[in-house]
Amino acid sequence: MFIPIDRNIKLVNVPKQGNFPYCTCVLIDDQIRVLLDSSCGPDLAAKLRDQGVDILINTHFHLDHTLNTGDLGPVPIWCHGLDAPAIRSVDVYWQMYGFHLYDCEELGRLLVDAYHLEDRSVQRELKDEEILDFGQVKLRVIHTPGHTPGHCSFFEEEKEILFSADIELSAVGPWYAHHCSDVDDYLDSIQKCMDLRPRLVIGGHNGVVEGDLKVKFLACRDRILRKEEKILKSLKGPATLEHLALEHTFLFPKLDFAPDIISAYRSFFNKQGVYKHLQRLIRLGYVSQEGDYYFKL
Ligand SMILES: [Zn+2]
Known part of the structure; x- marks a missing residue:
C-alpha cells in the first residue's frame, strides 16, 4: 500500500x-x-x-x-x-x-x-x-x-x-x-x-x-505566461469575458454529472480563468475595461 x-x-x-x-x-x-x-x-x-x-x-x-x-x-x-x-x-x-x-x-x-x-x-x-x-x-x-x-x-x-x-x-x-x-x-x-x-x-x-x-x-x-499571451493576442477588438471564455479553455476535471451540468461547470471555470488573466493584464497596463468589454491598449 x-x-x-x-x-x-x-x-x-x-x-x-x-x-x-x-x-x-x-x-x-x-x-x-x-x-x-x-x-x-x-x-x-x-x-x-x-x-x-x-x-x-x-x-x-x-x-x-x-x-x-x-x-x-x-x-x-x-x-x-x-x-x-x-x-x-x-x-x-x-x-x-x-x-x-x-x-x-x-x-x-x-x-x-x-x-x-x-x-x-x-x-x-x-x-x-x-x-x-x-x-x-x-x-x-x-x-x-x-x-x-x-x-x-x-x-x-x-x-x-x-x-x-x-x-x-x-x-x-x-x-x-x-x-x-x-x-x-x-x-x-x-x-x-x-x-x-x-x-x-x-x-x-x-x-x-x-x-x-x-x-x-x-x-x-x-x-x-503562454496562456496569458494567447488571451492578449486574441483581444483583437473589444471582447466580453463570455466571448473570451469560449476561446480559452482551462483544464477541467472529469465530473460525474449530466452533460448540461458539465458544460455549465466548464463555462464557469473558463470564465474565472480568463478573468484572472484579464485582471493581471489590466494591472500590467496591457488591457483596459469599459463596462462588459475588454480592450487591448
Ligand atoms: Zn487543488
Missing part, C-alpha cells in the same frame, strides 16, 4: 492519483505519524485509520486533497489559516470557488452535495516558515498561495525533498480558475519553490518528480 521514498517517508499507493477526486498522499512514518492530504479513496483511508494516523495536514482546501478525511477517523487537521475557513465550512468552500459571483450557486451546491462535503474542524492553522518536527522528519511550511490563498508546500531541508502539492510539474498544472486564485501569487510561489533547490519534488497528483527540476519549474511558469 506504500511506495517508500526513504525510511520515514512513504507515498500512499493511490492508483488514480492523477484523476479527480484523488491526489498523491504521503505518510510521514515517524515518531508522530502524519498524513499529507487525504484523497486516497475510502479503502486506503480506512487502512490508514487502522494503522493509526496522528495528524492530517491538508496542503489546501480542495476536495481532491481532503475528500477521505472522514474515513481516517477522528484525526486532528492542520492547514494554513487562509484555507482553514473553507475546510471548516462548506458554504465558504463554494464561495471561494466564486460560484456566487456568476449566478452559479446551484452548481456550487451540486458539487458540495455530490461529494458529500461536510464542515470539519481544523485544530491548527499553519504559518509560513514554521518548522514541524515529527522526529526524523522535519517539515518547513512554505506558504505557496496562488492556486488557493492558503496553499502550502512543505520542505524537508535535510533530505532536500519538496512536497509541492498543486504546484504541479506536469501538464496537469498549473490551475488557478477560482475566485480565490491569484496568478501573480502563483508565479511568485513557483519561484519560491524553485529557490529552495530541491533534489526531489513530490507533486500533488503525479508523485515523485526528478530530473532537471529548475527546467520543470520554469516550464510550469511558462504555461501560465
Whole structure:
C-alpha cells in the first residue's frame, strides 16, 4: 500500500492519483505519524485509520486533497489559516470557488452535495516558515498561495525533498480558475519553490518528480505566461469575458454529472480563468475595461 521514498517517508499507493477526486498522499512514518492530504479513496483511508494516523495536514482546501478525511477517523487537521475557513465550512468552500459571483450557486451546491462535503474542524492553522518536527522528519511550511490563498508546500531541508502539492510539474498544472486564485501569487510561489533547490519534488497528483527540476519549474511558469499571451493576442477588438471564455479553455476535471451540468461547470471555470488573466493584464497596463468589454491598449 506504500511506495517508500526513504525510511520515514512513504507515498500512499493511490492508483488514480492523477484523476479527480484523488491526489498523491504521503505518510510521514515517524515518531508522530502524519498524513499529507487525504484523497486516497475510502479503502486506503480506512487502512490508514487502522494503522493509526496522528495528524492530517491538508496542503489546501480542495476536495481532491481532503475528500477521505472522514474515513481516517477522528484525526486532528492542520492547514494554513487562509484555507482553514473553507475546510471548516462548506458554504465558504463554494464561495471561494466564486460560484456566487456568476449566478452559479446551484452548481456550487451540486458539487458540495455530490461529494458529500461536510464542515470539519481544523485544530491548527499553519504559518509560513514554521518548522514541524515529527522526529526524523522535519517539515518547513512554505506558504505557496496562488492556486488557493492558503496553499502550502512543505520542505524537508535535510533530505532536500519538496512536497509541492498543486504546484504541479506536469501538464496537469498549473490551475488557478477560482475566485480565490491569484496568478501573480502563483508565479511568485513557483519561484519560491524553485529557490529552495530541491533534489526531489513530490507533486500533488503525479508523485515523485526528478530530473532537471529548475527546467520543470520554469516550464510550469511558462504555461501560465503562454496562456496569458494567447488571451492578449486574441483581444483583437473589444471582447466580453463570455466571448473570451469560449476561446480559452482551462483544464477541467472529469465530473460525474449530466452533460448540461458539465458544460455549465466548464463555462464557469473558463470564465474565472480568463478573468484572472484579464485582471493581471489590466494591472500590467496591457488591457483596459469599459463596462462588459475588454480592450487591448
Ligand atoms: Zn487543488
